[in-house]
Amino acid sequence: MFEIFEKYLRMHTEISVEDLELIRAGSVQRTMRKWQPILQDGEIWSINCFIAAGCLRLYRFDHEGKDHTLRFAVDNWWITDFESYNHNTPSSYNIEALAASTIIIWTKEKWAELMEAIPVLRNFNDTLLANSYEASQRRIYSLISSSAEAKYTEFQKTYPNVFNRVPLHMVASYLGISRETLSRLRKEFTKKN
Template sequence: MFEEFEKYLKEKANLTADEINAVRAVSIEKTIRKRQYLLQEGDVCHNNCFVVKGCLRMYKVGDDGSEHIIRFAVENWWISDRESYNNDKASEYNIDAMENCEVILIDKPDFDRLLTTIPNLKKFIDGLLARSYDAFQKRIINAISLNTEEKYQNFMKQFPDMFYRIPLHMIASYLGVSRETLSRVRSQSVQK
């Protein structure tokens, strides 16, 4: 499992063999079964999670019991509740596996130490967080300015591989529309 993470780090963060070994020493390999939680609402997020295999989702359950999906994470993506992680406070979100997953977890104190001792990793993570922030801003503007068909087309263009891995009702939740509306838009799109 770590070999895939090592390949990712060498390619994306340009780490040396010694730096990879430092990361390996604090990495926790974990298998998560489909529907199993990585993080539950009320718990504190204590680690960064790198997805080696599978698909996870981060979501909040509304007062009416409906799920509001914030994000997905597939192979070579990172996922955690940054607010909980950064502030050591109870999470308002759940993160669970939509498929059987293999992940690498790194506890916050170990991750912070890696960032102070491995400049290339810090530079890479800073860039990753900046791109993540940019993506969230874009997601917010799309959510408030695009119609359902545009949201659907944008999702298809942005995540073509994920579309077939994620149930339609979860895509609808992510886009902030009803499943029925998304089904109708999808059918109309296929007919065009």
Template sequence: MAYKKLFTYIGQHISLTEEDKEQIKSSTRIKKVRKHQFVAEQGEVCRYESFVVEGCLRCYHTDEEGKEHVVQFAIEDWWIADLQSFLSQTPANFSVDALEPSVLIQFEHEDLQALYRKIPKLERFFRLIIQKAFIASQNRVVASYSQDAGKRYIEFRNRYPTIEQRVPQYMIASYLGITPEFLSKIRSRFGED
């Protein structure tokens, strides 16, 4: 079931043979993660790029004062990692942990490099998803500079309608770059609190 979801997702971008699928299965691992369990930790090298089969995770940075800054949520059929750390194999700027019990398919850095050599079209697939992540990141930066918090909240709800039901409000506030109290005021304007 887990690999079926992964192969369906990959199949939206490239076609895989049965041999390709077997190579991927033998070069990855299925990881069950408890709620609050770390997948990657700030300061450590991020060893895995993870595909979310089930569950919900977040990627965040903890500043010197201990304040958490959420930069990404990931639910089913999404990918999560400290991408810079994973790609460069240098210490991570972000931590990734599970907000719900989750099931992941994980690609270890060296095994992924070997898969690129065995299945060259897989490198194209990962380039496409990295491009997509980069575009989303740039759009988020532009929105943070050019939109007020109310518009950012509406856009978050429209773009990710199921996440709000699964994630605590203070984490959504962190993602939006506002305080939980201010998010509560915005939500009350929409009759949500």
């Protein structure tokens, strides 16, 4: 599975075989079962997690016990809880596999060592963080300014194959709409196409 990460990394940057071997040596591959958690609220997130295959979601419960999906991560994506990772504090979030998944992880300490030893990896990581921040800004703006239809269309572009992989109530939760509204939108979208 590391070959998937290697291909992904080579698509985004030029990196030597020697540096790739250092990155490989510092990584751990894990296979996850459907619904298996990798983070539960109260735990500290201290890894970098690349999804080689599968689908995971980041979510949180509100004070009434309702869960809210903040993010999905599919093949060739990353998933993290930045707040817990950066501040070494207990997480308020959960991350679970929504399908059988294979992930590649690096501890926080190992990732820092690799970025120190491999400047190309540091530059890649900086770009990754900037892209993540920009995506978060776009998502926040969409949530506060877009219609349900616009949110649905944007979701289709961002996650083209997620509808077949996750329960609809999680998609509705991500979009901030009811499941009924999502069903109506899907039906209208299907009629148009």
